[in-house]
Amino acid sequence: MTDYGHELLFGSFLTPAADRPEQVVALTKLCEQVGLDLATFQDHPYQPSYLDTWTLMSFLAAATSRIRLAGNVLNLPLRQPTVLARSVASLDLLTGGRVELGLGAGAFWDAIEASGGRRLTPGQAVDALDEAIRVIREVWAADRRGMVRVDGEHYRVVGAKRGPAPAHQVGIWVGAYKPRMLRLVGRAADGWLPSLAYLPKGPAELVDLNALVDEGAEAAGRDPRSVRRLLNLSGRFTRTRSGFLAGPPEQWVEEVAGLALDHGTSGFILGADDPTAIQIFAQEVAPAVRELVAAERAEPGTRAKAVEEQREVVEAGTATTLAVAPTPDPGVRLTDHRLWDESTRPVAPPAPAGHVYTPHAQAVGAHLVDVHDHLRQELGQVRDLLQQVRRGAVSAGAARAALNEMTMRQNNWTLGAYCAAYCTVVTQHHGLEDNSIFPHLRRSDAGLGPVLDRLAEEHVVIHEVVEGVDRALVNLIRDPDDFTELQEAVDLLTDTLLSHLSYEEQNIVEPLARYGFYAGQV
Structure with a gap:
């Protein structure tokens, strides 16, 4: 040795x-x-x-x-x-x-x-x-x-x-x-x-x-x-x-x-x-x-x-119940603007009875929640930036620069919030396709198809909402006394993002724990 x-x-x-x-x-x-x-x-x-x-x-x-x-x-x-x-x-x-x-x-x-x-x-x-x-x-x-x-x-x-x-x-x-x-x-x-x-x-x-x-x-x-x-x-x-x-x-x-x-x-x-x-x-x-x-x-x-x-531990630490708790939707909406109908969202098929989750599988499922918590934290930062701009503590230009550094802005959302954990600054769709979790889940369970399609649609919408915050900051630079557009854009981002993250966790956490990030992981 x-x-x-x-x-x-x-x-x-x-x-x-x-x-x-x-x-x-x-x-x-x-x-x-x-x-x-x-x-x-x-x-x-x-x-x-x-x-x-x-x-x-x-x-x-x-x-x-x-x-x-x-x-x-x-x-x-x-x-x-x-x-x-x-x-x-x-x-x-x-x-x-x-x-x-x-x-x-x-x-x-x-x-x-x-x-x-x-x-x-x-x-x-x-x-x-x-x-x-x-x-x-x-x-x-x-x-x-x-x-x-x-x-x-x-x-x-x-x-x-x-x-x-x-x-x-x-x-x-x-x-x-x-x-x-x-x-x-x-x-x-x-x-x-x-x-x-x-x-x-x-x-x-x-x-x-x-x-x-x-x-x-x-x-x-x-x-x-x-x-x-x-x-x-x-x-x-x-x-x-x-x-x-x-x-x-x-x-x-x-x-x-x-x-x-x-x-x-x-x-x-x-x-x-x-x-x-x-x-x-x-x-x-x-x-x-x-x-x-x-x-x-x-x-x-x-x-x-x-x-x-x-x-x-690996051999003995299995369980037939998933210990990861998806984050519930807060249920409070700050705007009357609805970009999708939540009642039409598909639901993932139930997990097979008696499926055993190893400690590693539990951790895989929990990781999606961890990533989403990071995005929720960033959302709090966006709202805090808005208040600082209102108080004159931060310029609109500086706030825009801060927004552009955030994970939610760096991602194009076409592959989902989960990809943020692994490709936090990757901005090109084609550079990520081969490593996307969604195609793997779709191959693993055809019943997840409607949910994954809906999530992909919502990712596109969220991308546009984030862009809307950026546009509002640009407009605020031109008219520094009118915060109406920016406040509405941030409120809309809050409504859509929190709703979406909760929906994704409710439907994807368990399949991730069952199938892993990629073929053959768990």
Whole structure:
């Protein structure tokens, strides 16, 4: 067993698709919202179907406030190390220390050469990476006297000025698999970042590869524990166990904790563009792994006991009644304007008698209520904004800007309030269709069709009502003394939204608990 003792990091590995730029932006914001530590991105500068990774990271740095960003990994042959060092340091300074440097020696040499890079042999690529790391560290060492001088075979720097220094100690994490490269990681890098999918023997292969990193560190007089071990993960969340990281969240918790405690991995980066998977990984897997690893580190031997207790809970903690209570309609209407006839709303079929709900299924059903509670809270904020505008404490322009930042404004409602939890800032319908809960529920139970159709219709109406609030704020800017339109728009939003959220919960909470967010989850 090898646990290098690093603080655990959880992140995402996202595809920077150029034909859907809004999707990677939305997913990154989602990663921050659900609590991930890190968002990383492929880097293939020769690939026109991908956004340029450095440009994307710069944009995302301004669009986020907490999450760290990194290439996974940056293509060194097409990124000059002196310029790269200053780019990383600059973005790190601008973000207050939120940038890490994932670095790769290069692959796909035909494409690199076609784009103007030099074709290198495997040995030359290792040497070039070694020289580049030296250049980058020298540029960052702004407190040293003298110019940067690295007289390498591949990178020659003969008097470059130092600086700027990054805002924090940026980690240089290298993607590597071969012995010479792994020893270089141990000798010169801050972290090792391979992908599980590229390990033919699976996690067992980490034993020998870690040993090579350790060997390189020891040969350079470094403590092997100073080198962080990260891992790009690939897998599936499913109802039953069917392989490593292919099963329910509790299986992921066991296996990811094992990677930390048995193989020293402390950075877990999920390769997925599925917002549902990102949410589960961040909010169900990551906290439980942190807890399990912390307990084992504090008292060795507790992991096996905790895993067994979890299995017993899953097996024994079932119930034939759903403990989640849908939120009732308040029944009070602030306007006489009715945008739909509530008496014509279809009702979901009853649940099958004797259906058993696991604790996880109960949590799935409860999550819809949690998401709706967030929207109800935002509605309260809208009404509070109206009062502040009336009092002159907030301008109409500032109120409009605040409205545009809210979840209810960011979503187009065509996929329902539930999608807000997973795709809170996704504004394009086509970017969400494949991950929508509604098609899954429709496939699972044809009897839900009328309810889902009605909900979809109401989503369109609510979208227009939210737009009406925005229009009223614009009109208030033109006529700052007339609050009539804005008050009516906010009151109408209150009536329609609270009615709709209650109707959706009454009809969708139980099916969600029964069928899950996606096929085979519960």
